[in-house]
Amino acid sequence: MKHRLICACLLASVLLSGCGSLVGRRNIDSGFAYIESHEYENALESFASAENNGEDECLLHRGRGIALLKTGEYEQAATELLASLAADEGIVDDMDFDTNYYLAEAFFNMGEYSKAKEVYDAILGLRSKDSSAYYLRGVALLASGDHDNAYSDFTRAITLSPKDYSMIIMIYRALDEHGYGDEATALLQTAMDNGQNFMTNYEKGQISYYLGNNAEAQSYLEAARNERDQEKEPVVLLLGQTGEKQGDYNYAISVYKTYISENPDSSLVYNQLGMCQIKQGDYEGAVASFQSGLALGDKDVEQALMLNEITAYEYMGEFGLASSLMETYRHDYPDDEVAARENVFLSTR
Template sequence: MRNKTGYAAAVLLLSLMLPLAAGCKDRGSQYSYREAGITALNEGNYKEAIESFDKAIHSSKGLVGKVDMDILKYRAEAEYLSGNYAEAVDTYDKLIKADGQKPEYLNMRSVSKAENGDLNGALEDYRKSGELDKEGKAPGRLHALLTAGAFLEEKGSADEAMSLYQEALQAGETSARLFNRMGLCSISKKDYDSAVNYFEQGLSAEDSAKVPELLFNQAVAKEYKGEFKEALDLMQKYVSVHGPDEAAEREITFLETR
């Protein structure tokens, strides 16, 4: 399924030179460790998962084949989910070195770099992925976009973040998560009319059910515009749909006095 690089082809040739019995034994151990790692990963035991994936990789004696690529991807996921972002970056480096600059690797390395504080590196990987994946269909593309954009906003670069979001929108991205991020970015710029518009588009998106905060955020945008009755109606609708929470109840109490 994946094209072999020169490096992968070379190690495949080396693997054929190993004694068959030893190769089968090592491969059996590798699969066992891999399965143990996947089980631990699914259970949220990330440290245990990483240890199992490391054992699986070491059991291959440095050879890099399709199974090893699969294990590295699982390990990178475990490292990311455990908050070991520098280690995740290092693992994606290995994947890219061995398997080439696949857009999905660049996307997730972008996310890991952003979380590790390397925003410039994250943006570089995001851009490079876009060059290789013109349709933006590779796994992790939206995640990379939203993570980089959120960090830009936090650093006070809302205009740059909005440029990223607009590029994605023009390229055909219609996720409710993107519209929600654009709405929040507009609120930070005190462009409340645009914020309301983006939240409305998000609520009309196919995946809107996955972003329950859209309704809450739309109510906040209406409040900032001084449209208190509409904001109250939206906040009450949010509570009726998603259930009460402290922030929503506090907003309702405030809006009822306006």
């Protein structure tokens, strides 16, 4: 049975139903593989080929929408995602909810907060206990200036997932960024008070960090760093930041270098190490760190590493090299307006 949820303010209906046939989708599969490897232009070419070959409309529009979303083409992404939902012919499944989440993200990034809210309304109409939808709808409401309803959604999200401390921290950050710091801190403190018997050392360290209790945060995070089953990279990154927050870059650098000596495949830690080295005036060391991170080929961190490497060369006075690298960066990330302004500066050096 097809479920249709019509949102009055949307340009088209938000549909929650399943995509069609899985046969004849060679180009679609290639497109999604390119998305997985962050090669979005290649993905878009694959979906264009899929369309020319008459492959599944629901899937190719979904894939094209996701690729466009990742490249910052939010309006086009929304159009494609709506087309995917309109082409659905099966029963509702997880993929359909996932497509709606992408659609809401596109609307949010366009500043269309009411449209994003309506998509979350549709999701919650069928999944009334989806804490993520409540959290994200709260973020959209907060961005639109509706604090009271946003706070109500945040409270509902926490009630449904009281041990999802990552989500609670994101709620804290959203409220704090919009000027509700006291309210945000109270939520974190309540989570800490209620979760002492359930939280891991890493979770306690996270919340202590955001509460401003750096000594406690370091104690919990040092304990977490020595736990056998704890994922170490996020612990190390936050532990180093406790030092950075206090201006103790020697401590932070020691934490990052110790980790890299045992786990040399972390582009995130290389990036953070390089930033600390810039703060200490060790620009050559920073460049080496950023280049080591770039050599790992992590597409999620590549943009930050490239831009930070350029910054380090600027501090060194290597404006010609920085300008050359900026040309490459601008080719790869043409929508970065901040970098575009920086490029104007470099062109005058």
